Amino acid sequence: xxxxxxxxxxxxxxxxxxxxxxxxxAGLVIGIGDDAAVxxxxxxxxxxxxxxxxxxxxxxxxRFSSWCDVGQRALAVNLSDLAAMGAAPRWALVSLALPGxxxxxxxxxxxxxxxxxxxxxxxxxxxxxxTSTAGPVVVDVMAVGEAGPRDILTRAGGRPGDTLxxxxxxxxxAAGLEMxxxxxxLSEDDPGTRAAWICVDRYRRPAPRVRLxxxxxxxxxxxxxxxxxxxxxDAARQLAEASGCGVEIDADALPLEPGARAWWRECGHDxxxxxxxxxxxxxxxxxxxxxxxxxxRHLRSRVAxxxxxxxxxxxxxxxxxxxxxxxxxxxxxEGFVHWAS
Amino acid sequence: xxxxxxxxxxxxxxxxxxxxxxxxxAGLVIGIGDDAAVxxxxxxxxxxxxxxxxxxxxxxxxRFSSWCDVGQRALAVNLSDLAAMGAAPRWALVSLALPGxxxxxxxxxxxxxxxxxxxxxxxxxxxxxxTSTAGPVVVDVMAVGEAGPRDILTRAGGRPGDTLxxxxxxxxxAAGLEMxxxxxxLSEDDPGTRAAWICVDRYRRPAPRVRLxxxxxxxxxxxxxxxxxxxxxDAARQLAEASGCGVEIDADALPLEPGARAWWRECGHDxxxxxxxxxxxxxxxxxxxxxxxxxxRHLRSRVAxxxxxxxxxxxxxxxxxxxxxxxxxxxxxEGFVHWAS
Numbered sequence: 307x308x309x310x311x312x313x314x315x316x317x318x319x320x321x322x323x324x325x326x327x328x329x330x331x332a333g334l335v336i337g338i339g340d341d342a343a344v345x346x347x348x349x350x351x352x353x354x355x356x357x358x359x360x361x362x363x364x365x366x367x368x369r370f371s372s373w374c375d376v377g378q379r380a381l382a383v384n385l386s387d388l389a390a391m392g393a394a395p396r397w398a399l400v401s402l403a404l405p406g407x408x409x410x411x412x413x414x415x416x417x418x419x420x421x422x423x424x425x426x427x428x429x430x431x432x433x434x435x436x437t438s439t440a441g442p443v444v445v446d447v448m449a450v451g452e453a454g455p456r457d458i459l460t461r462a463g464g465r466p467g468d469t470l471x472x473x474x475x476x477x478x479x480a481a482g483l484e485m486x487x488x489x490x491x492l493s494e495d496d497p498g499t500r501a502a503w504i505c506v507d508r509y510r511r512p513a514p515r516v517r518l519x520x521x522x523x524x525x526x527x528x529x530x531x532x533x534x535x536x537x538x539x540d541a542a543r544q545l546a547e548a549s550g551c552g553v554e555i556d557a558d559a560l561p562l563e564p565g566a567r568a569w570w571r572e573c574g575h576d577x578x579x580x581x582x583x584x585x586x587x588x589x590x591x592x593x594x595x596x597x598x599x600x601x602x603r604h605l606r607s608r609v610a611x612x613x614x615x616x617x618x619x620x621x622x623x624x625x626x627x628x629x630x631x632x633x634x635x636x637x638x639x640e641g642f643v644h645w646a647s
Numbered sequence: 648x649x650x651x652x653x654x655x656x657x658x659x660x661x662x663x664x665x666x667x668x669x670x671x672x673a674g675l676v677i678g679i680g681d682d683a684a685v686x687x688x689x690x691x692x693x694x695x696x697x698x699x700x701x702x703x704x705x706x707x708x709x710r711f712s713s714w715c716d717v718g719q720r721a722l723a724v725n726l727s728d729l730a731a732m733g734a735a736p737r738w739a740l741v742s743l744a745l746p747g748x749x750x751x752x753x754x755x756x757x758x759x760x761x762x763x764x765x766x767x768x769x770x771x772x773x774x775x776x777x778t779s780t781a782g783p784v785v786v787d788v789m790a791v792g793e794a795g796p797r798d799i800l801t802r803a804g805g806r807p808g809d810t811l812x813x814x815x816x817x818x819x820x821a822a823g824l825e826m827x828x829x830x831x832x833l834s835e836d837d838p839g840t841r842a843a844w845i846c847v848d849r850y851r852r853p854a855p856r857v858r859l860x861x862x863x864x865x866x867x868x869x870x871x872x873x874x875x876x877x878x879x880x881d882a883a884r885q886l887a888e889a890s891g892c893g894v895e896i897d898a899d900a901l902p903l904e905p906g907a908r909a910w911w912r913e914c915g916h917d918x919x920x921x922x923x924x925x926x927x928x929x930x931x932x933x934x935x936x937x938x939x940x941x942x943x944r945h946l947r948s949r950v951a952x953x954x955x956x957x958x959x960x961x962x963x964x965x966x967x968x969x970x971x972x973x974x975x976x977x978x979x980x981e982g983f984v985h986w987a988s
Contacts, residue, residue: 310986317986335693339889340801341731341874342697342792347688352676355773356683357740357789361780390682399698401742401787406986432696438985439702441782446742448698448789451683460681533682548680644779645651645658645747 310406331430343432354393362442377419384449385514390533392523393451400434457523464530464549464593474612478563480584482509501565528592540641552625555618651747672771684774695734703783718760725790726855731874733800733864734792741775798864805871805890805934815953819904821925823850842906869933893966896959
């Protein structure tokens with residue numbers, strides 16, 4: 307059965323039923339089904355607003371991601387943006403542009419993927435929009451989070467001398483996507499394949515660093531933060547620029563995903579360059595002054611997973627964007643941009 | 648110059664500069680340029696969240712709407728949803744999916760149209776997202792409004808016996824679109840053409856009934872409300888269904904847009920049926936008990952434009968959805984749905 311055979315009304319009822327299986331979130335007054343959703347913002351908190359889209363053929367490919375992955379990813383990338391601001395996610399809206407030929411079971415899967423991640427982070431999917439399109443599937447999510455007025459992390463707070471920390475491992479998602487494109491055979495039997503699986507999983511189902519972001523904000527453990535969605539090199543540049551700083555990244559300190567390192571070597575590419583430029587990791591990059599080591603220790607004891615790795619330093623703006631590799635200084639590569647020629 | 652020639656970063660800077668010409672809204676803490684926007688919700692108010700998309704080829708056609716119209720419309724349809732809840736619009740996010748071949752000047756126009764309407768209603772466009780697409784242009788807007796806890800209007804509050812009022816005139820937008828499709832020549836010289844112009848304008852640049860919606864909520868002058876975006880017949884059905892009622896619409900009382908009446912007659916169609924089924928009017932439909940005539944008078948004295956016209960009554964559910972025309976009772980037609988076969 308396709309979307310156009312089922313029709314808008316019945317499709318909406320179906321999506322709504324699947325989303326409402328998740329427990330209703332705190333502060334929900336009116337959910338799906340009216341002209342708009344109504345929520346009660348917590349007293350004294352700031353509201354943090356973000357939106358990010360998944361476009362078929364740009365952000366995902368039906369051959370490499372299940373619809374469940376697509377739904378989960380559409381929410382995950384938004385939760386990652388909120389985490390980078392130190393905000394706890396609360397509510398989300400989902401706007402779907404769907405071709406009439408799409409299968410209803412595919413929409414079910416997409417909805418379930420989204421609902422699953424919403425359930426994990428207690429996010430209420432309180433509304434949205436359905437429209438037909440003659441083009442690719444577009445899943446647009448808008449997320450609303452909350453943070454105490456003094457707990458908000460911006461990109462702009464860094465100062466020369468701050469150490470840069472990245473969470474988790476980088477380069478996995480980009481390598482995973484390349485493995486899928488290259489048709490690398492994945493079986494769970496040998497250790498090499500397990501490392502590859504992890505990369506593919508990082509691409510398909512990114513885990514937004516919600517707990518780390520919220521804890522960092524509440525503990526005021528970082529002076530600036532950004533999420534690593536368009537590559538670590540890009541994130542470091544953006545954070546440095548917004549903070550009026552330059553940046554030095556230590557290539558030898560980067561926590562490369564092991565499967566990605568192996569994969570890029572196998573392909574004859576430099577793993578460090580690939581990991582710096584590759585997007586979709588959704589880790590957090592934090593700027594923490596060396597003097598705040600007590601707060602950092604506290605943060606690490608509170609959030610043991612993902613680990614934080616020191617990978618560089620903010621410098622004076624005049625020093626520019628530098629990559630240090632085995633003692634040699636070179637320019638930091640650029641990250642992913644849309645419509646790049 | 649196309650979007651892909653300019654590139655993401657410069658396009659973003661350009662859009663940002665154009666949006667920031669509008670005065671910053673109340674409560675803005677962090678606007679465009681970080682991982683997310685941060686705002687301070689007013690104390691004690693509810694937050695009202697909505698999203699609505701404009702998809703090229705579905706909601707608009709480059710031949711019939713300027714990019715300025717598209718931008719304005721993308722925000723207008725969201726403000727209309729908020730108005731139908733009695734909520735004052737405060738902030739908006741804009742998510743654009745653009746093909747690389749689109750002209751940068753077109754994006755400028757789109758942005759300016761959106762910024763213009765945002766300025767009129769003091770809405771802050773505080774963030775958004777840019778992505779490339781291989782398909783049609785998609786403009787997805789998410790709007791956040793506010794309303795006092797007791798001022799919220801839902802679809803579900805109506806009761807049998809309530810009178811239904813519609814704002815302004817209906818049928819204009821659908822007729823205007825048909826005129827554009829048929830290539831009707833529009834000049835400002837003769838009166839017939841002026842009436843046609845009004846219809847085209849209603850289609851291209853819908854004016855959301857923000858003041859009416861907010862005043863109705865604050866004065867508690869209606870028991871239920873909905874916006875007429877998919878046709879009056881659809882809105883009446885939806886409001887009645889959500890309220891657990893039936894509905895009777897008096898066809899002879901409908902405030903048809905004069906140019907639309909003339910156009911449909913010219914085409915050999917029934918103007919009443921066309922106006923009931925035609926979408927895109929973005930008027931409000933209110934359910935007001937006869938006993939609340941004092942509040943209604945007060946509302947009308949406060950918001951003289953658009954006028955409110957009584958067009959029917961909520962009935963018991965068992966009575967169904969009825970259209971009364973010159974004394975005869977018949978079924979109420981359906982409205983627009985996506986993927987209708």
